[in-house]
Amino acid sequence: MAVSISTKQASLFFFVFVSVLACSALAHEFSILGYAPDDLACIHKVIHLFESWVVKHEKIYESLDEKLHRFEIFMDNLKHIDETNKKVSNYWLGLNEFADLSHEEFKNKFLGLKGDFPERKEESVEEFSYRDFVDLPKSVDWRKKGAVAPELIDCDTSFNSGCNGGLMDYAFAYIMKSEKVTISGYHDGVFDGHCGTELDHGVAAVGYGTSKGLDYVIVRNSWGPKWGEKGYIRMKRKTAKPQGMCGLYMMASYPTKKK
Structure with a gap:
Protein backbone atom coordinates (compact mmCIF):
# COMPACT_ATOMS: atom_id res chain seq x y z
CA MET A 1 0.00 0.00 0.00
CA LEU A 93 14.50 11.88 37.66
CA GLY A 94 14.98 9.65 34.64
CA LEU A 95 13.70 8.83 31.16
CA ASN A 96 11.06 6.19 31.83
CA GLU A 97 8.18 5.00 29.63
CA PHE A 98 6.24 8.25 30.23
CA ALA A 99 8.88 10.55 28.71
CA ASP A 100 6.86 11.20 25.52
CA LEU A 101 3.73 12.33 27.37
CA SER A 102 2.93 15.94 28.20
CA HIS A 103 1.98 16.75 31.78
CA GLU A 104 -1.68 17.16 30.82
CA GLU A 105 -1.71 13.84 28.97
CA PHE A 106 -0.13 12.10 31.92
CA LYS A 107 -2.65 13.58 34.38
CA ASN A 108 -5.61 12.63 32.19
CA LYS A 109 -4.38 9.08 31.71
CA PHE A 110 -2.95 8.13 35.09
CA LEU A 111 -4.48 10.50 37.62
CA GLY A 112 -8.02 11.38 38.60
CA LEU A 113 -9.42 10.44 41.96
CA LYS A 114 -12.86 8.85 41.74
CA GLY A 115 -15.00 9.60 44.75
CA ASP A 116 -18.52 8.51 43.74
CA PHE A 117 -18.51 5.32 45.77
CA PRO A 118 -21.05 3.94 48.25
CA GLU A 119 -19.90 4.20 51.84
CA ARG A 120 -18.82 0.94 53.45
CA LYS A 121 -21.27 0.66 56.30
CA GLU A 122 -19.93 -2.62 57.67
CA GLU A 123 -16.66 -1.06 58.82
CA SER A 124 -16.36 1.22 61.80
CA VAL A 125 -14.45 4.45 61.45
CA GLU A 126 -12.52 5.97 64.32
CA GLU A 127 -9.92 8.68 64.53
CA PHE A 128 -6.40 7.33 64.73
CA SER A 129 -4.53 8.16 67.90
CA TYR A 130 -0.97 7.49 68.97
CA ARG A 131 -1.18 5.26 72.01
CA ASP A 132 0.68 2.31 73.45
CA PHE A 133 3.58 2.88 71.05
CA VAL A 134 6.96 2.23 72.63
CA ASP A 135 10.28 1.11 71.21
CA LEU A 136 9.19 1.42 67.59
CA PRO A 137 11.68 -0.02 65.07
CA LYS A 138 13.82 2.47 63.17
CA SER A 139 12.55 1.08 59.90
CA VAL A 140 9.70 -1.07 58.61
CA ASP A 141 9.29 -2.59 55.14
CA TRP A 142 6.21 -4.74 54.68
CA ARG A 143 7.51 -5.89 51.29
CA LYS A 144 10.21 -7.90 53.06
CA LYS A 145 7.57 -9.47 55.28
CA GLY A 146 5.51 -10.65 52.31
CA ALA A 147 2.59 -8.45 53.32
CA VAL A 148 2.30 -6.34 50.16
CA ALA A 149 -0.22 -7.71 47.66
CA PRO A 150 -0.58 -6.06 44.22
CA GLU A 151 -4.34 -6.58 44.36
CA LEU A 152 -4.73 -3.84 46.99
CA ILE A 153 -4.37 -1.03 44.48
CA ASP A 154 -4.16 -2.67 41.06
CA CYS A 155 -7.14 -5.01 41.20
CA ASP A 156 -9.52 -3.88 43.92
CA THR A 157 -12.09 -2.73 41.36
CA SER A 158 -15.09 -3.33 43.59
CA PHE A 159 -14.28 -0.24 45.64
CA ASN A 160 -11.04 1.23 44.32
CA SER A 161 -11.47 1.52 40.51
CA GLY A 162 -8.35 -0.50 39.78
CA CYS A 163 -5.37 1.61 38.75
CA ASN A 164 -7.22 4.75 37.69
CA GLY A 165 -7.89 6.61 40.90
CA GLY A 166 -9.92 5.40 43.83
CA LEU A 167 -11.73 6.47 46.96
CA MET A 168 -9.33 7.98 49.46
CA ASP A 169 -10.93 6.11 52.35
CA TYR A 170 -9.31 2.94 50.99
CA ALA A 171 -5.74 4.02 50.28
CA PHE A 172 -3.08 6.52 51.28
CA ALA A 173 -2.81 9.36 48.79
CA TYR A 174 -0.64 12.11 47.40
CA ILE A 175 -0.75 14.56 44.54
CA MET A 176 1.25 15.10 41.35
CA LYS A 177 0.44 18.77 40.80
CA SER A 178 3.86 20.03 39.72
CA GLU A 179 3.94 21.81 36.41
CA LYS A 180 6.15 19.23 34.72
CA VAL A 181 6.96 15.54 35.06
CA THR A 182 8.64 15.70 38.46
CA ILE A 183 6.69 12.75 39.87
CA SER A 184 6.04 10.83 36.67
CA GLY A 185 9.78 10.99 35.91
CA TYR A 186 10.86 9.90 39.40
CA HIS A 187 13.65 7.30 39.24
CA ASP A 188 15.05 6.81 42.73
CA GLY A 189 16.04 8.48 45.99
CA VAL A 190 14.00 10.23 48.70
CA PHE A 191 11.58 12.59 46.99
CA ASP A 192 11.33 16.02 48.61
CA GLY A 193 10.46 18.09 45.56
CA HIS A 194 7.59 20.42 44.71
CA CYS A 195 4.01 19.18 44.85
CA GLY A 196 0.64 20.29 46.17
CA THR A 197 -1.94 18.83 48.53
CA GLU A 198 -5.01 18.53 46.27
CA LEU A 199 -5.59 14.80 46.37
CA ASP A 200 -6.16 13.10 43.03
CA HIS A 201 -4.35 9.78 43.20
CA GLY A 202 -4.49 6.88 45.64
CA VAL A 203 -1.44 4.90 46.72
CA ALA A 204 -0.41 2.66 49.61
CA ALA A 205 2.23 3.34 52.27
CA VAL A 206 4.10 0.09 52.99
CA GLY A 207 6.92 1.11 55.31
CA TYR A 208 9.36 3.74 56.49
CA GLY A 209 13.05 4.20 57.11
CA THR A 210 16.02 6.56 56.96
CA SER A 211 18.61 7.12 54.24
CA LYS A 212 21.62 9.39 54.67
CA GLY A 213 19.94 11.10 57.60
CA LEU A 214 16.69 11.71 55.69
CA ASP A 215 13.54 10.01 57.02
CA TYR A 216 11.18 8.63 54.39
CA VAL A 217 7.93 6.75 53.82
CA ILE A 218 7.90 3.87 51.31
CA VAL A 219 4.96 4.36 48.97
CA ARG A 220 3.63 1.83 46.49
CA ASN A 221 2.20 3.21 43.26
CA SER A 222 0.17 1.55 40.52
CA TRP A 223 2.16 2.59 37.44
CA GLY A 224 4.07 -0.64 37.01
CA PRO A 225 7.55 -1.88 37.99
CA LYS A 226 9.34 0.23 35.36
CA TRP A 227 8.46 3.41 37.24
CA GLY A 228 10.54 4.62 40.18
CA GLU A 229 12.17 2.03 42.43
CA LYS A 230 10.44 -0.99 40.87
CA GLY A 231 7.03 0.61 41.28
CA TYR A 232 7.76 2.34 44.60
CA ILE A 233 8.79 5.83 45.67
CA ARG A 234 10.43 6.96 48.89
CA MET A 235 8.93 10.24 50.08
CA LYS A 236 10.29 12.55 52.75
CA ARG A 237 8.63 11.65 56.05
CA LYS A 238 9.20 14.59 58.38
CA THR A 239 8.03 17.92 56.98
CA ALA A 240 6.89 21.19 58.51
CA LYS A 241 3.40 20.67 57.06
CA PRO A 242 0.85 18.51 58.90
CA GLN A 243 -0.44 17.28 55.52
CA GLY A 244 2.89 15.56 54.92
CA MET A 245 4.85 15.47 51.70
CA CYS A 246 2.42 15.93 48.78
CA GLY A 247 -0.56 15.49 51.09
CA LEU A 248 0.52 11.98 52.04
CA TYR A 249 -1.09 12.20 55.49
CA MET A 250 -4.38 13.64 54.26
CA MET A 251 -7.42 11.34 54.21
CA ALA A 252 -5.19 8.41 55.12
CA SER A 253 -6.81 5.17 56.24
CA TYR A 254 -5.69 1.77 57.41
CA PRO A 255 -7.44 -1.61 57.68
CA THR A 256 -8.01 -3.52 60.90
CA LYS A 257 -9.02 -7.14 61.32
CA LYS A 258 -11.34 -8.30 64.05
CA LYS A 259 -10.13 -11.24 66.10
Whole structure:
Protein backbone atom coordinates (compact mmCIF):
# COMPACT_ATOMS: atom_id res chain seq x y z
CA MET A 1 0.00 0.00 0.00
CA ALA A 2 1.48 3.32 -1.05
CA VAL A 3 1.89 6.01 1.56
CA SER A 4 2.19 9.64 0.54
CA ILE A 5 4.06 12.16 2.65
CA SER A 6 4.63 15.85 2.16
CA THR A 7 7.96 17.36 1.10
CA LYS A 8 8.31 18.81 4.61
CA GLN A 9 7.76 15.40 6.20
CA ALA A 10 10.25 13.79 3.83
CA SER A 11 12.86 16.42 4.65
CA LEU A 12 12.34 16.00 8.38
CA PHE A 13 12.53 12.22 8.08
CA PHE A 14 15.77 12.48 6.08
CA PHE A 15 17.21 14.87 8.69
CA VAL A 16 16.36 12.49 11.51
CA PHE A 17 17.78 9.50 9.63
CA VAL A 18 21.06 11.23 8.74
CA SER A 19 21.40 12.65 12.26
CA VAL A 20 21.02 9.22 13.81
CA LEU A 21 23.67 7.80 11.50
CA ALA A 22 26.01 10.67 12.32
CA CYS A 23 25.63 9.97 16.02
CA SER A 24 26.01 6.20 15.81
CA ALA A 25 29.73 6.44 16.50
CA LEU A 26 28.94 8.40 19.66
CA ALA A 27 26.50 5.84 21.04
CA HIS A 28 27.01 4.70 24.60
CA GLU A 29 25.10 2.61 27.08
CA PHE A 30 22.27 4.35 28.87
CA SER A 31 23.18 5.64 32.28
CA ILE A 32 21.00 4.49 35.15
CA LEU A 33 18.77 7.53 34.50
CA GLY A 34 18.37 6.74 30.80
CA TYR A 35 20.55 9.60 29.61
CA ALA A 36 23.83 11.39 30.19
CA PRO A 37 24.29 15.19 30.34
CA ASP A 38 26.37 15.00 27.17
CA ASP A 39 23.27 13.78 25.30
CA LEU A 40 21.88 17.32 25.44
CA ALA A 41 24.94 18.83 23.76
CA CYS A 42 23.40 18.93 20.28
CA ILE A 43 20.19 18.04 18.45
CA HIS A 44 21.88 15.07 16.78
CA LYS A 45 22.56 13.42 20.13
CA VAL A 46 19.03 14.13 21.35
CA ILE A 47 17.61 12.48 18.23
CA HIS A 48 19.84 9.47 18.75
CA LEU A 49 18.78 9.29 22.40
CA PHE A 50 15.11 9.47 21.40
CA GLU A 51 15.48 6.69 18.83
CA SER A 52 17.22 4.49 21.40
CA TRP A 53 14.50 5.27 23.94
CA VAL A 54 11.78 4.37 21.40
CA VAL A 55 13.39 0.96 20.84
CA LYS A 56 13.93 0.35 24.56
CA HIS A 57 10.31 1.06 25.47
CA GLU A 58 8.86 -0.51 22.29
CA LYS A 59 7.03 2.64 21.25
CA ILE A 60 5.00 2.55 18.04
CA TYR A 61 3.62 5.74 16.48
CA GLU A 62 0.85 5.83 13.89
CA SER A 63 2.50 8.40 11.65
CA LEU A 64 5.60 10.48 11.15
CA ASP A 65 3.72 13.56 12.36
CA GLU A 66 2.86 11.74 15.59
CA LYS A 67 6.47 10.67 16.05
CA LEU A 68 7.72 14.22 15.53
CA HIS A 69 5.14 15.49 18.00
CA ARG A 70 6.28 12.94 20.59
CA PHE A 71 9.89 13.89 19.93
CA GLU A 72 9.14 17.53 20.76
CA ILE A 73 7.50 16.50 24.05
CA PHE A 74 10.41 14.15 24.74
CA MET A 75 12.88 17.03 24.29
CA ASP A 76 10.88 19.27 26.63
CA ASN A 77 10.71 16.56 29.30
CA LEU A 78 14.39 15.73 28.90
CA LYS A 79 15.31 19.37 29.46
CA HIS A 80 13.15 19.52 32.60
CA ILE A 81 14.58 16.24 33.92
CA ASP A 82 18.15 17.40 33.41
CA GLU A 83 17.52 20.84 34.94
CA THR A 84 15.87 19.23 37.98
CA ASN A 85 18.69 16.73 38.47
CA LYS A 86 21.19 19.60 38.53
CA LYS A 87 19.29 21.28 41.38
CA VAL A 88 18.33 18.39 43.67
CA SER A 89 20.46 16.02 45.72
CA ASN A 90 18.12 13.58 47.48
CA TYR A 91 16.32 12.09 44.47
CA TRP A 92 16.73 11.69 40.72
CA LEU A 93 14.50 11.88 37.66
CA GLY A 94 14.98 9.65 34.64
CA LEU A 95 13.70 8.83 31.16
CA ASN A 96 11.06 6.19 31.83
CA GLU A 97 8.18 5.00 29.63
CA PHE A 98 6.24 8.25 30.23
CA ALA A 99 8.88 10.55 28.71
CA ASP A 100 6.86 11.20 25.52
CA LEU A 101 3.73 12.33 27.37
CA SER A 102 2.93 15.94 28.20
CA HIS A 103 1.98 16.75 31.78
CA GLU A 104 -1.68 17.16 30.82
CA GLU A 105 -1.71 13.84 28.97
CA PHE A 106 -0.13 12.10 31.92
CA LYS A 107 -2.65 13.58 34.38
CA ASN A 108 -5.61 12.63 32.19
CA LYS A 109 -4.38 9.08 31.71
CA PHE A 110 -2.95 8.13 35.09
CA LEU A 111 -4.48 10.50 37.62
CA GLY A 112 -8.02 11.38 38.60
CA LEU A 113 -9.42 10.44 41.96
CA LYS A 114 -12.86 8.85 41.74
CA GLY A 115 -15.00 9.60 44.75
CA ASP A 116 -18.52 8.51 43.74
CA PHE A 117 -18.51 5.32 45.77
CA PRO A 118 -21.05 3.94 48.25
CA GLU A 119 -19.90 4.20 51.84
CA ARG A 120 -18.82 0.94 53.45
CA LYS A 121 -21.27 0.66 56.30
CA GLU A 122 -19.93 -2.62 57.67
CA GLU A 123 -16.66 -1.06 58.82
CA SER A 124 -16.36 1.22 61.80
CA VAL A 125 -14.45 4.45 61.45
CA GLU A 126 -12.52 5.97 64.32
CA GLU A 127 -9.92 8.68 64.53
CA PHE A 128 -6.40 7.33 64.73
CA SER A 129 -4.53 8.16 67.90
CA TYR A 130 -0.97 7.49 68.97
CA ARG A 131 -1.18 5.26 72.01
CA ASP A 132 0.68 2.31 73.45
CA PHE A 133 3.58 2.88 71.05
CA VAL A 134 6.96 2.23 72.63
CA ASP A 135 10.28 1.11 71.21
CA LEU A 136 9.19 1.42 67.59
CA PRO A 137 11.68 -0.02 65.07
CA LYS A 138 13.82 2.47 63.17
CA SER A 139 12.55 1.08 59.90
CA VAL A 140 9.70 -1.07 58.61
CA ASP A 141 9.29 -2.59 55.14
CA TRP A 142 6.21 -4.74 54.68
CA ARG A 143 7.51 -5.89 51.29
CA LYS A 144 10.21 -7.90 53.06
CA LYS A 145 7.57 -9.47 55.28
CA GLY A 146 5.51 -10.65 52.31
CA ALA A 147 2.59 -8.45 53.32
CA VAL A 148 2.30 -6.34 50.16
CA ALA A 149 -0.22 -7.71 47.66
CA PRO A 150 -0.58 -6.06 44.22
CA GLU A 151 -4.34 -6.58 44.36
CA LEU A 152 -4.73 -3.84 46.99
CA ILE A 153 -4.37 -1.03 44.48
CA ASP A 154 -4.16 -2.67 41.06
CA CYS A 155 -7.14 -5.01 41.20
CA ASP A 156 -9.52 -3.88 43.92
CA THR A 157 -12.09 -2.73 41.36
CA SER A 158 -15.09 -3.33 43.59
CA PHE A 159 -14.28 -0.24 45.64
CA ASN A 160 -11.04 1.23 44.32
CA SER A 161 -11.47 1.52 40.51
CA GLY A 162 -8.35 -0.50 39.78
CA CYS A 163 -5.37 1.61 38.75
CA ASN A 164 -7.22 4.75 37.69
CA GLY A 165 -7.89 6.61 40.90
CA GLY A 166 -9.92 5.40 43.83
CA LEU A 167 -11.73 6.47 46.96
CA MET A 168 -9.33 7.98 49.46
CA ASP A 169 -10.93 6.11 52.35
CA TYR A 170 -9.31 2.94 50.99
CA ALA A 171 -5.74 4.02 50.28
CA PHE A 172 -3.08 6.52 51.28
CA ALA A 173 -2.81 9.36 48.79
CA TYR A 174 -0.64 12.11 47.40
CA ILE A 175 -0.75 14.56 44.54
CA MET A 176 1.25 15.10 41.35
CA LYS A 177 0.44 18.77 40.80
CA SER A 178 3.86 20.03 39.72
CA GLU A 179 3.94 21.81 36.41
CA LYS A 180 6.15 19.23 34.72
CA VAL A 181 6.96 15.54 35.06
CA THR A 182 8.64 15.70 38.46
CA ILE A 183 6.69 12.75 39.87
CA SER A 184 6.04 10.83 36.67
CA GLY A 185 9.78 10.99 35.91
CA TYR A 186 10.86 9.90 39.40
CA HIS A 187 13.65 7.30 39.24
CA ASP A 188 15.05 6.81 42.73
CA GLY A 189 16.04 8.48 45.99
CA VAL A 190 14.00 10.23 48.70
CA PHE A 191 11.58 12.59 46.99
CA ASP A 192 11.33 16.02 48.61
CA GLY A 193 10.46 18.09 45.56
CA HIS A 194 7.59 20.42 44.71
CA CYS A 195 4.01 19.18 44.85
CA GLY A 196 0.64 20.29 46.17
CA THR A 197 -1.94 18.83 48.53
CA GLU A 198 -5.01 18.53 46.27
CA LEU A 199 -5.59 14.80 46.37
CA ASP A 200 -6.16 13.10 43.03
CA HIS A 201 -4.35 9.78 43.20
CA GLY A 202 -4.49 6.88 45.64
CA VAL A 203 -1.44 4.90 46.72
CA ALA A 204 -0.41 2.66 49.61
CA ALA A 205 2.23 3.34 52.27
CA VAL A 206 4.10 0.09 52.99
CA GLY A 207 6.92 1.11 55.31
CA TYR A 208 9.36 3.74 56.49
CA GLY A 209 13.05 4.20 57.11
CA THR A 210 16.02 6.56 56.96
CA SER A 211 18.61 7.12 54.24
CA LYS A 212 21.62 9.39 54.67
CA GLY A 213 19.94 11.10 57.60
CA LEU A 214 16.69 11.71 55.69
CA ASP A 215 13.54 10.01 57.02
CA TYR A 216 11.18 8.63 54.39
CA VAL A 217 7.93 6.75 53.82
CA ILE A 218 7.90 3.87 51.31
CA VAL A 219 4.96 4.36 48.97
CA ARG A 220 3.63 1.83 46.49
CA ASN A 221 2.20 3.21 43.26
CA SER A 222 0.17 1.55 40.52
CA TRP A 223 2.16 2.59 37.44
CA GLY A 224 4.07 -0.64 37.01
CA PRO A 225 7.55 -1.88 37.99
CA LYS A 226 9.34 0.23 35.36
CA TRP A 227 8.46 3.41 37.24
CA GLY A 228 10.54 4.62 40.18
CA GLU A 229 12.17 2.03 42.43
CA LYS A 230 10.44 -0.99 40.87
CA GLY A 231 7.03 0.61 41.28
CA TYR A 232 7.76 2.34 44.60
CA ILE A 233 8.79 5.83 45.67
CA ARG A 234 10.43 6.96 48.89
CA MET A 235 8.93 10.24 50.08
CA LYS A 236 10.29 12.55 52.75
CA ARG A 237 8.63 11.65 56.05
CA LYS A 238 9.20 14.59 58.38
CA THR A 239 8.03 17.92 56.98
CA ALA A 240 6.89 21.19 58.51
CA LYS A 241 3.40 20.67 57.06
CA PRO A 242 0.85 18.51 58.90
CA GLN A 243 -0.44 17.28 55.52
CA GLY A 244 2.89 15.56 54.92
CA MET A 245 4.85 15.47 51.70
CA CYS A 246 2.42 15.93 48.78
CA GLY A 247 -0.56 15.49 51.09
CA LEU A 248 0.52 11.98 52.04
CA TYR A 249 -1.09 12.20 55.49
CA MET A 250 -4.38 13.64 54.26
CA MET A 251 -7.42 11.34 54.21
CA ALA A 252 -5.19 8.41 55.12
CA SER A 253 -6.81 5.17 56.24
CA TYR A 254 -5.69 1.77 57.41
CA PRO A 255 -7.44 -1.61 57.68
CA THR A 256 -8.01 -3.52 60.90
CA LYS A 257 -9.02 -7.14 61.32
CA LYS A 258 -11.34 -8.30 64.05
CA LYS A 259 -10.13 -11.24 66.10
